[in-house]
Amino acid sequence: NAGVMQNPRHLVRRRGQEARLRCSPMKGHSHVYWYRQLPEEGLKFMVYLQKENIIDESGMPKERFSAEFPKEGPSILRIQQVVRGDSAAYFCASSPQESNTGELFFGEGSRLTVL
Amino acid sequence: GENVEQHPSTLSVQEGDSAVIKCTYSDSASNYFPWYKQELGKRPQLIIDIRSNVGEKKDQRIAVTLNKTAKHFSLHITETQPEDSAVYFCAAGSARQLTFGSGTQLTVLP
Numbered sequence: 001n002a003g004v005m006q007n008p009r010h011l012v013r014r015r016g017q018e019a020r021l022r023c024s025p026m027k028g029h030s031h032v033y034w035y036r037q038l039p040e041e042g043l044k045f046m047v048y049l050q051k052e053n054i055i056d057e058s059g060m061p062k063e064r065f066s067a068e069f070p071k072e073g074p075s076i077l078r079i080q081q082v083v084r085g086d087s088a089a090y091f092c093a094s095s096p097q098e099s100n101t102g103e104l105f106f107g108e109g110s111r112l113t114v115l
Numbered sequence: 116g117e118n119v120e121q122h123p124s125t126l127s128v129q130e131g132d133s134a135v136i137k138c139t140y141s142d143s144a145s146n147y148f149p150w151y152k153q154e155l156g157k158r159p160q161l162i163i164d165i166r167s168n169v170g171e172k173k174d175q176r177i178a179v180t181l182n183k184t185a186k187h188f189s190l191h192i193t194e195t196q197p198e199d200s201a202v203y204f205c206a207a208g209s210a211r212q213l214t215f216g217s218g219t220q221l222t223v224l225p
Contacts, residue, residue: 004158035215040218041217041218042119042121042204042215042216042217042218043159043204043206043213043215044215045212045213045214048211048212055211056211056212058116058212059212091158091159103149103161103164104149104161104213106151106158106159106160107158108157108158109158
């Protein structure tokens with residue numbers, strides 16, 4: 001049973017370009033979460049999605065950032081017109097069900113560098 | 116929203132000694148408190164968690180305590196080994212939205 005798969009692992013973009021990060025949850029998991037980790041900092045919640053639904057996007061910047069989890073295919077975190085401050089590791093996590101308690105399984109992360 | 120404070124930011128211990136990391140949280144509605152270990156360049160991995168109806172939980176050399184009244188919880192690692200060296204994150208909330216502490220870099224000196 002493969003774990004949470006994220007790609008690309010490393011992505012370099014110039015300012016103003018778009019970044020697309022993909023996440024395939026663990027088999028049987030229907031809930032996906034995106035977290036951002038700045039260098040030497042903790043993980044910051046961005047968004048929680050189920051298939052075709054955004055459940056909680058309270059951690060997402062209001063502009064340039066969007067996320068989706070379509071019926072088929074991976075979840076996508078999209079950053080438009082990237083700026084240097086977007087440089088970070090973006091971690092996706094999945095869980096098998098919604099509950100008030102439960103382990104999150106993290107992917108290896110996608111490291112975005114904006115030149 | 117939830118605010119999680121974690122201390123210390125760095126911790127060095129001799130192999131075989133114990134290590135303690137402490138966290139406080141602000142939202143009394145939080146009911147899930149996991150601890151994650153992250154090695155350099157790797158994914159965070161759950162090492163232990165505790166739910167709000169439990170005061171203490173132990174798993175071999177790792178234990179976590181929770182004081183809901185004071186809103187703080189702690190990670191205890193006994194008989195530390197060099198492979199315990201990593202960054203440890205506490206978190207509070209629910210699986211739907213966890214707020215993480217800023218991390219503790221633990222170094223176990225041989």
